[in-house]
Amino acid sequence: xxxxxxxxxxxxxxxxxxxxxxxxxxxxxxxxxxxxxxxxxxxxxxxxxxxxxxxxxxxxxxxxxxxxxxxxxxxxxxxxxxxxxxxxxxxxxxxxxxxxxxxxxxxxxxxxxxxxxxxxxxxxxxxxxxxxxxxxxxxxxxxxxxxxxxxxxxxxxxxxxxxxxxxxxxxxxxxxxxxxxxxxxxxxxxxxxxxxxxxxxxxxxxxxxxxxxxxxxxxxxxxxxxxxxxxxxxxxxxxxxxxxxxx
Amino acid sequence: xxxxxxxxxxxxxxxxxxxxxxxxxxxxxxxxxxxxxxxxxxxxxxxxxxxxxxxxxxxxxxxxxxxxxxxxxxxxxxxxxxxxxxxxxxxxxxxxxxxxxxxxxxxxxxxxxxxxxxxxxxxxxxxxxxxxxxxxxxxxxxxxxxxxxxxxxxxxxxxxxxxxxxxxxxxxxxxxxxxxxxxxxxxxxxxxxxxxxxxxxxxxxxxxxxxxxxxxxxxxxxxxxxxxxxxxxxxxxxxxxxxxxxxxxxxxxxxxxxxxxxxxxxxxxxxxxx
Numbered sequence: 020x021x022x023x024x025x026x027x028x029x030x031x032x033x034x035x036x037x038x039x040x041x042x043x044x045x046x047x048x049x050x051x052x053x054x055x056x057x058x059x060x061x062x063x064x065x066x067x068x069x070x071x072x073x074x075x076x077x078x079x080x081x082x083x084x085x086x087x088x089x090x091x092x093x094x095x096x097x098x099x100x101x102x103x104x105x106x107x108x109x110x111x112x113x114x115x116x117x118x119x120x121x122x123x124x125x126x127x128x129x130x131x132x133x134x135x136x137x138x139x140x141x142x143x144x145x146x147x148x149x150x151x152x153x154x155x156x157x158x159x160x161x162x163x164x165x166x167x168x169x170x171x172x173x174x175x176x177x178x179x180x181x182x183x184x185x186x187x188x189x190x191x192x193x194x195x196x197x198x199x200x201x202x203x204x205x206x207x208x209x210x211x212x213x214x215x216x217x218x219x220x221x222x223x224x225x226x227x228x229x230x231x232x233x234x235x236x237x238x239x240x241x242x243x244x245x246x247x248x249x250x251x252x253x254x255x256x257x258x259x260x261x262x263x264x265x266x
Numbered sequence: 267x268x269x270x271x272x273x274x275x276x277x278x279x280x281x282x283x284x285x286x287x288x289x290x291x292x293x294x295x296x297x298x299x300x301x302x303x304x305x306x307x308x309x310x311x312x313x314x315x316x317x318x319x320x321x322x323x324x325x326x327x328x329x330x331x332x333x334x335x336x337x338x339x340x341x342x343x344x345x346x347x348x349x350x351x352x353x354x355x356x357x358x359x360x361x362x363x364x365x366x367x368x369x370x371x372x373x374x375x376x377x378x379x380x381x382x383x384x385x386x387x388x389x390x391x392x393x394x395x396x397x398x399x400x401x402x403x404x405x406x407x408x409x410x411x412x413x414x415x416x417x418x419x420x421x422x423x424x425x426x427x428x429x430x431x432x433x434x435x436x437x438x439x440x441x442x443x444x445x446x447x448x449x450x451x452x453x454x455x456x457x458x459x460x461x462x463x464x465x466x467x468x469x470x471x472x473x474x475x476x477x478x479x480x481x482x483x484x485x486x487x488x489x490x491x492x493x494x495x496x497x498x499x500x501x502x503x504x505x506x507x508x509x510x511x512x513x514x515x516x517x518x519x520x521x522x523x524x525x526x527x528x529x530x531x532x533x534x535x536x537x538x539x540x
Contacts, residue, residue: 021377029382046401103287107296108303114521115514116476118483119491122498122506127320205393206480217393224396236393243389 048230057234065219066238072214073242076132077204080139084196088144089189092151097181102152113149117142117199118206130211135204142203143196150192154185190257194250201243216242322504330508339493344512346488350406351478351520354413358470362421363463369422370429371455380426387419395484409481409489416477417470424469428462429455464531468524475517490516 030050036042037049044052060066095101095109121138128134158181166176208217216239223232287295308324310316318326334340369376369383395412402408432455440454482491490513497505 025378025381099286103292103295104299106292107299111514111518114472114475114517116472116479116517118476119479119494119510119513119517121483122494123510126498126501126503126506202476206476209393209395210480210483220393221396224400229397229400232396236389239393240385240389244385247384 045227045229048233052230053233053237056228056230057237060219060231060234069214069216069219069235070238070242073204073208073216076135076215077139077200080136080204081143081197081200083136084140084143084147084200085193088147088192088196089151092148092189092192093155093181093185095148096152096155096185097177102156109145109149109152112145117145117203121207121210125211130213132213134211135207135213135215138203138207139200143200146195146199147189147192150188150195151185154188154192155181157188158184186257187254190250190254194247194254197246197250198243201246205239319501319503322507326504327507327511330504331512334493334505334508340512343489343493344516347478347482347490347516350409350481350489351413351474354410354477355417355471355474357410358414358417358421358474359467362418362466362470363425366422366425366463366466367429367451367456367459370426370459371451376426383419383422383426387423395480399484409478412477412481413474414477417474420473421463421466421470424466425459425463428459428466431462432458460531461528464524464528468521468528471520471524472517475520479513 034050037047048056095105117138120141121134124134124137128137162180162184163176166180171179204215205217208215209221216235219235220232220239223229223235304324307321311318311321311323331340369379394415398408398411398415402411436454436458437450440450445453478489479491482489483495490509494506494509494513497503497509
């Protein structure tokens with residue numbers, strides 16, 4: 020409710036700034052013209068294809084990242100040796116923004132769907148892996164010891180203790196992965212410009228159609244918000260066994 | 267050995283956790299690891315006859331570094347990137363910490379502003395890049411601004427959440443001893459939030475790197491990202507990899523520094539509660 024009110028206030032403030040300063044439409048369009056632009060892109064039928072073009076590589080890349088990242092993270096987390104071997108590479112990749120590798124992938128795979136998917140994949144992979152690894156490594160040793168002394172085998176411990184304990188971490192990793200993957204996708208769309216919302220933003224800017232750019236940006240924000248809300252729900256669900264859920 | 271056999275064994279094995287290594291062992295292992303990696307790279311490329319356009323041999327990449335130095339493009343670009351980055355980070359840290367404390371501490375502000383903050387936090391602000399270029403033009407200010415907008419939301423969000431986790435009983439204790447709002451902020455909330463500030467800065471540092479790189483990729487005539495892009499355009503792969511390597515080193519230094527600070531600032535907390 021407060022959010023809605025503050026949003027309306029924000030719109031009014033924005034509109035009145037535009038009126039009061041008489042700023043040019045190219046620099047800051049009024050909310051009204053953004054809405055008009057939104058109607059235009061909806062009517063021209065370029066909105067939906069742009070969204071689909073962005074979401075396809077995003078989902079594919081994310082799914083592959085989860086399928087690869089979660090088991091790998093769990094594995095690295097549960098073995099000291101693997102951790103020792105993987106640590107420097109994980110570190111290097113963690114510290115460096117993954118977009119830095121974009122020029123290399125563009126050279127390898129061209130400018131299309133594949134590059135987008137791969138970039139989403141590597142952007143999302145690392146947060147997922149690191150979260151899983153951290154999750155396994157923070158499992159309370161006394162829990163494991165208790166399970167062992169009640170006769171649980173290695174596999175039982177993994178399934179009954181380690182995995183439930185790690186679930187919130189995994190969910191957190193997925194959330195970060197989605198956010199990072201989204202950034203990766205956008206940047207590649209903006210730089211390379213083959214389909215998707217990112218390209219539309221750049222194209223609108225090239226035509227100095229700032230209102231349209233704002234409209235696409237709004238679409239993007241709604242998409243991001245939707246994805247994040249989804250993953251936060253997931254996170255809350257995964258950690259429901261914990262007593263309190265901080266959101 | 268199967269799970270059941272182990273659990274029914276007459277003399278149960280002592281519980282062994284994950285293998286732990288000492289610091290010295292880790293360092294030695296890492297060095298061996300990296301050397302091995304370089305060898306594998308060098309000879310793997312030759313063995314599988316991978317085209318240099320895909321992956322040049324390690325030696326070619328290393329040889330590129332002195333070459334760039336002689337051309338005078340190595341350090342000038344590194345320092346250029348460093349200057350832009352540090353300026354952006356400085357501004358974002360100076361702005362974000364008070365903002366985060368304020369948003370976390372004052373309920374009304376939190377209600378009004380935090381929806382936008384979350385929105386900004388989730389949407390990559392880089393989408394505003396075209397607009398920034400439109401407003402301030404293609405210059406150093408735009409690049410600093412890109413680092414700034416990439417880093418600020420991350421720091422603010424973490425600091426804000428940090429303020430909210432301050433132990434209520436501490437606040438109540440301080441209040442019952444007659445602490446006013448200002449004192450409360452200075453003596454209780456701020457110290458309790460310091461570890462979160464450190465974490466936030468760390469997050470901001472890595473986010474800011476994205477802003478830096480994208481800014482250089484798009485709109486620069488200097489900087490690490492620009493060199494990578496330029497070399498990629500003329501298919502000078504060794505240079506792409508060499509500069510990428512430089513950027514990795516750059517990032518590791520920044521993030522490592524931030525992590526070190528984080529550890530120092532949160533050491534008092536881990537002793538107490540964890």
